[in-house]
Amino acid sequence: MDLVLCQVPDRLHPVSAYFLRKFTVGEISEAYFLRSFSLPNSDYIPLGRCIVDLFRALGLSV
Numbered sequence: 001m002d003l004v005l006c007q008v009p010d011r012l013h014p015v016s017a018y019f020l021r022k023f024t025v026g027e028i029s030e031a032y033f034l035r036s037f038s039l040p041n042s043d044y045i046p047l048g049r050c051i052v053d054l055f056r057a058l059g060l061s062v
Helices: 014-024 030-037 042-057
Strands: none
Touching: 014 030, 014 042, 030 042
């Protein structure tokens, strides 16, 4: 298994943090997370993809 590391900023935008919480507990789909997570900051697009890849690598896909 390849090592997947995601660099999360110290201060994640509150809207992105909300969608991250919803995703990590399985309340929203991967596709919905990817669309919503980066809404307040397009710089979060690669981070959202990294988080999804991390979940897949750990076998935690929702």
